[in-house]
Amino acid sequence: MKKKILSMLVVLLALAMFFCCQTDFSEETTNTINVTTNDDYSIHDIVITDCPDTTDSITTNIIPDTEVITTEAFSTTTPVTTPITTPVTTEAVITSLDIKTQIPARAPSFTASDIPASNGSDAYAVINDNVPFFTQDELTVKAYEFYSELDSLGRCGYTVASVCKELMPTEERESIGSVKPSGWQTVKYDFVEGQYLYNRCHLIGFQLAGENANKKNLVTGTRYLNVQGMLPFENLVADYVKETGNHVMYRSTPIFEGDNLVCAGVLMEGYSVEDKGDGVEFCVFAYNIQPGVIINYATGESSQDETTTAADTGVQTYILNTNSKLIHYPSCSSVSSMSDKNKKEYTGTRDELIAQGYKACSKCKP
């Protein structure tokens, strides 16, 4: 009898060990999980990457990375939705390990009716006093990236990531020309930098998560949205993460009005987790506009706004020194002494050139 009980215990122990191994992801580096979340977004692909602690400065006031993520974490029920405030107090989350980390973070509480009116030139507007809509349970140092399925009109939904060094690209960017986002049109205007009105805009920038031709991450966006609206925030997050090794919760949500195929803009939210937003905190709406162009957001068709002048669009002709990366007015005395091989005429805006790394000449001060 004793032998029988003993052998049963051994079997039970072996079974327990087997199931533990099946649910322990802590040794894995990448998991792809299909998860059902809610009616709006039925099935999503989530890539979770275990992100080793890369900094000495991480305090204990964060959601521990050692928590094993199981499918229970992707509950279909509505979890705790305490919005973050400034300053954030995540202690409640830390001390209560029974509160599940919500991965992926949900879509933000922001709709087309919340979009502030555009003045036609500002690239972005601050939303909610720059406090992102993440809730306490959505802040995590577990690296992951999430892309919504396209909707029935082929439009992107929200994207979210816990950005860290491990998520960042290690290889060169590849071509994304094969993707035709909703509302895509190939159209040129002389006064648009690079002439093409539309870019395939990454919702989560390539420099943050290394996504190339992922159709769930690319929207039809103007050059202005891409360079003036979104890029500065991507740079801010990327350089902060590289410098500190910390994580930034980053959510990028295209906002479509009605059945429009081109989004009105992108809600961009960022929040640095380990330092509770001290390093990075923003919540802005980046407008999908191009000064001087009227856009039909239902179809993506466009036309030049005849009522605007070159001054309105900030467009004018400059002479560039491609070697020194300086911008000059054509009348600048430095232009005559410039080598022809370094000289380039450019018609566009000063901001576009600055975004390309050019600086204003200190003589003519364009």
Place this chain on the structure above:
Amino acid sequence: MTVFICLDDNNGQMFNRRRQSRDRTVTEDILSTSRGHRLYISSYSKPLLDSVLQDENTAADITVDDAFPETAPENAFCFAEDIPMSKLIDKTDRLIIYRWNRVYPKDVSLDIKPEDSFKLTGCSEFKGYSHEKITREVYER
């Protein structure tokens, strides 16, 4: 007075009450340039220099004072992250600008034109820890 500031390509300094960027090589350069002098910083910049402030050999050389535009002596070195340059310009005889060579969001920009008050006397570039290229410009009266 020598003043250090950091700028993006649009002469931006801060967004949403936060610095646009940081790089440990810039911090090290500020410390090495100001070695032998008292360095004034505001309480906002203090966390960047925490390790230095915790070291008793170096802490004594740094003063954390939000009112340093008024209190710092004329031979001081000042790191002005969240202080308008216009508050310091009258006492400044050397301005050192670190340019990130990147574009960041901004709602606070440099509120003077360095060329109007200073002459560019030096320019060098170096690779940062998290920035491909940082340009260091020195302006003097």
